Amino acid sequence: GEDVEQSLFLSVREGDSSVINCTYTDSSSTYLYWYKQEPGAGLQLLTYIFSNMDMKQDQRLTVLLNKKDKHLSLRIADTQTGDSAIYFCAEPEYNQGGKLIFGQGTELSVKP
Amino acid sequence: DTGVSQDPRHKITKRGQNVTFRCDPISEHNRLYWYRQTLGQGPEFLTYFQNEAQLEKSRLLSDRFSAERPKGSFSTLEIQRTEQGDSAMYLCASSLAVSGEPQYFGPGTRLTVL
16 A cells, blocks of 8 residues: 655754655655644645646745655745644545545754 | 634543544535544544545444534544543544545544543
């Protein structure tokens, strides 16, 4: 079955760029998603990318997709303390709009 | 519409009791999903509905768990005879039934079973 993997922790200084990486297994996935979760809260959709794209930029967020290596990354420019949270990447199973398969999440810590 | 809402936000119960959670999706969304999230893990799929039809259930959904969406709007998730291992965050999400449409999540219900 599908599997999504992420590194568990990332620590950066305020103002630096953060890059959160994700690998996935289902090469047929046409969409891949990034969510943000703050402590005790639900998941907030950050952005998503269609698989015919290599890159998508949305304000401070840049998503890069390498389909050959099944690698997805999320870059946050000018990282702020308010960006401290857990970030999840997710791919849909069967690509039919059903369940999402999530990674374990990357905890981003931003130090002032 | 303000997004997906869930009630209650927190529930503490004793082992063996039954609990029921409610989810109200974004109004025009015809798909509704339930996930469970334990500490330090990503959400795990439990079940989903398209309108009132329950289309898929995870093997995680034991016979103590039941979910309904009787009129294709709100949904309830009931856990009977709760066990300590049921302690988790229960997340609801909704989406349009269009390929690639993202799922939008509610704030979750935190269940603690003593």
